[in-house]
Amino acid sequence: MAAMSTTLTSSLSSSPKSSFLDHKSSFHGSPIITSRVTPIRSSSQSQTHTISMSLTPQYDFNSFTFDPIKESIVSREMTRRYMTDMVTYADTDVIVVGAGSAGLSCAYEISKNPSIRVAIIEQSVSPGGGAWLGGQLFSAMVVRKPAQRFLDELGVEYDEQDNYVVIKHAALFTSTIMSKLLARPNVKLFNAVAAEDLIVKGGRVGGVVTNWALVSMNHDTQSCMDPNVMEAKIVVSSCGHDGPFGATGVKRLKSIGMIDSVPGMKALDMNTAEDAIVRLTREIVPGMIVTGMEVAEIDGAPRMGPTFGAMMISGQKAAHLALKALGQPNAIDGTFNEVTELQPEFVLAATENSEIVDA
Numbered sequence: 001m002a003a004m005s006t007t008l009t010s011s012l013s014s015s016p017k018s019s020f021l022d023h024k025s026s027f028h029g030s031p032i033i034t035s036r037v038t039p040i041r042s043s044s045q046s047q048t049h050t051i052s053m054s055l056t057p058q059y060d061f062n063s064f065t066f067d068p069i070k071e072s073i074v075s076r077e078m079t080r081r082y083m084t085d086m087v088t089y090a091d092t093d094v095i096v097v098g099a100g101s102a103g104l105s106c107a108y109e110i111s112k113n114p115s116i117r118v119a120i121i122e123q124s125v126s127p128g129g130g131a132w133l134g135g136q137l138f139s140a141m142v143v144r145k146p147a148q149r150f151l152d153e154l155g156v157e158y159d160e161q162d163n164y165v166v167i168k169h170a171a172l173f174t175s176t177i178m179s180k181l182l183a184r185p186n187v188k189l190f191n192a193v194a195a196e197d198l199i200v201k202g203g204r205v206g207g208v209v210t211n212w213a214l215v216s217m218n219h220d221t222q223s224c225m226d227p228n229v230m231e232a233k234i235v236v237s238s239c240g241h242d243g244p245f246g247a248t249g250v251k252r253l254k255s256i257g258m259i260d261s262v263p264g265m266k267a268l269d270m271n272t273a274e275d276a277i278v279r280l281t282r283e284i285v286p287g288m289i290v291t292g293m294e295v296a297e298i299d300g301a302p303r304m305g306p307t308f309g310a311m312m313i314s315g316q317k318a319a320h321l322a323l324k325a326l327g328q329p330n331a332i333d334g335t336f337n338e339v340t341e342l343q344p345e346f347v348l349a350a351t352e353n354s355e356i357v358d359a
Contacts, residue, residue: 085188086228089119094322095208095232096120097195097249100129101174101308102292103238105150105315108181110322113329118187119230123194123213128174129240135306141170144274147309150316154180164307173308196227198235198252198288205287207231234322238292238315241265247297250290258285265296265303273302274310281314283321291318 096107099122111118120127134140143151143158148165151158156176158165167173181187194216197209211227219225237249242264253259273296280299284290291314296303304310323330330336 085190089117089188089190089230091231092117092119093232093326094118094234094236095230096236096238097208098122098129098238098240098292098294099124099127099189099191100238100240100292101131101311102315102318103236104128104131104174104177104181105312106236106238106291106318106322107187107315108177109316109319111181111184111187113323114184114186116186116323116326116328119232120187120189121193121195121208121210121230122189122191123216125192125213127178127189127191131170131174131308131311133170138306139169139171141167141173142307143167143312144270144307144309147313150312170308195239195248198249198256199229199231200256200258203258203286205235205285208235233287234289234325235287236289236291236318236322237294238290238318239294241293241303242297247294249288250284250294250298253285253288259298262298263300265293266300267302268305269302270304270307273304274307276301277304277310277314278317281317281321283325289318289321289325291315 093116094107094110096103096110096118099107099120103120103122104127107118107120110116126132131141134142142164143166144164148158148160151165151167151173154173154176156167156173158167182189190210192213193210194213195208196211196216198205199207199209207230209227209229211225215222215225235249239248239250240246242251247262250259250262254262276299277292277295280295280301281291282289284298290298292311293303295301295314317332320330320332320336324332
């Protein structure tokens with residue numbers, strides 16, 4: 001394959017910081033041979049993009065052919081690996097239900113600890129939830145400070161303003177965090193899989209009931225199609241606001257009597273909403289943590305509209321709540337800093353008074 005790398009140098013964002021318990025992926029690519037070309041400078045911003053690439057491809061397009069393969073090998077490779085993952089994650093440490101911006105941020109933060117296995121359940125074929133675009137299907141993603149610290153850690157470029165930053169396309173955040181997250185050997189994404197129900201034993205959530213999303217959508221059109229199960233020490237529900245597959249975790253808790261009500265989110269108020277989402281992210285019943293917009297559904301908090309910082313920080317807070325529940329170093333009870341001199345890469349704080357939010 002043609003080798004290519006892109007180096008972005010910008011005065012608009014800080015250099016990425018080292019992160020707690022982060023480790024190199026076991027998946028390594030081939031060395032990249034580069035040749036420097038002329039930098040391209042943006043006319044609207046003092047931002048320089050330096051692009052490095054090999055000038056010639058590593059093969060001849062005019063006589064290109066693939067190595068031969070039997071069709072059955074392709075089938076066996078896909079099947080064997082997926083079935084192995086299903087066996088491995090049938091009983092795991094953490095299940096994150098919903099791979100939107102909060103769920104991905106949560107899984108990213110938890111999986112920095114290589115001893116914790118994380119399974120992500122996402123009903124859509126394409127994870128990312130609503131974080132592929134900004135508001136009203138526009139491209140830009142707005143993130144209020146101080147949540148840009150998480151973007152610095154990920155290495156996502158942005159345009160910095162006084163109280164907020166703007167990523168030129170929301171897909172840059174979503175694709176970047178997914179590429180880093182899914183490369184980790186202790187993470188598995190099961191997309192096109194729906195969480196149909198919860199496993200509850202002795203008043204504690206102990207896992208989820210799963211099925212193919214297409215099957216879940218057609219229970220009324222077919223005969224009985226029984227599900228599968230996945231057990232976990234902690235379930236993080238990140239199912240978003242109410243909808244066909246939205247807020248399913250808390251709605252199920254209500255229907256089985258584990259919580260009293262799900263009043264739904266209130267009308268939009270960005271400043272109130274984002275602080276509330278982070279503050280109210282918590283273990284709602286034993287074994288189940290709620291994060292992201294699903295928090296607004298259960299607490300009747302305002303909706304925030306097209307701003308995404310609370311999703312990222314709520315996801316990170318949920319991750320540290322899960323680590324605390326697992327007896328691992330975390331930023332909730334302060335044990336995070338006992339194993340590293342590095343400060344946490346996020347601040348659980350309201351933007352107005354900078355006070356630390358209680359778990």
